[in-house]
Amino acid sequence: MPRYEPPFDDELSPQVWASARQLPLTWSVSQAPTAPDPTDSARSPATPPVDTGAPLSAADAPPVVAGASSDAKLAVRRFVHLCVEVLNGYRPAGHLRRLSLPSDAADVVSEGLAGARRVTDFRNASRMGNRRARRPVPVAVLKLRLCEPRPGAVEAAVALVIGDRTWAMALRMELHQQSWSATVLRLI
Incomplete structure (x- = not known):
């Protein structure tokens, strides 16, 4: 053959x-x-x-697999987009409350407010060195990584960039009554 x-x-x-x-x-x-x-x-x-x-x-139970369901991805992207708008000053930090779990909303909003203050301080410091810059440098998402450790909970790590600095944001969202709600938000 x-x-x-x-x-x-x-x-x-x-x-x-x-x-x-x-x-x-x-x-x-x-x-x-x-x-x-x-x-x-x-x-x-x-x-x-x-x-x-x-x-x-x-x-x-099945083992934890990197990645997340499409519903979780959509919810995290929506929440991250809202956080970036808060950091850039386009929205008040109170808007994070409606996408947060009521028991954790105060912590999530205060972390968003603290992040917006840090961005403002960074912009003011960079504006002092360069008087010609009129438009502030916006916060942008570099990379987004998701993991769903169990069904109904998703954790994300986000790399943010503003000017020449890179920041990290970590968050956790959980599925409660058919809607995704943020339970933890940390800006590093």
Whole structure:
């Protein structure tokens, strides 16, 4: 047989990728994935576990994966955009309250206010050295990294730039009553 021909199906050796803890692939939308049956430890790894219909326990929860869901990404981008507008002086810091959890809103607003003051101080100091600069240098987002450590909670690290300085902003948002709310905001 010529070397450029692919092998026939009966010539291929089976590749086993399944592990003992692999969840079954269910095609129906109404069923949630279930945990493997611990009594079937003698089963071969290539055989999929039996779907028992039992919900996953906390010990069988999926591992934390870098990144976040699309809803979480949208909520974080919206919140970061609002924070940048507060830092640039286009909005008052009180506008952060409506996107914050009520119990944490005072801390989030005070951190936004402190950040806006720091930006103003930086602009005033840089304006003293350069009298020709008329338009203030805006705060801009350099990079945004997200992680969803558990469903319903997202954490973000944001690199901000103003002039020749780089700042960091960290935040956490949680899903409460079908809306994302900020619980922590830190400017470094």
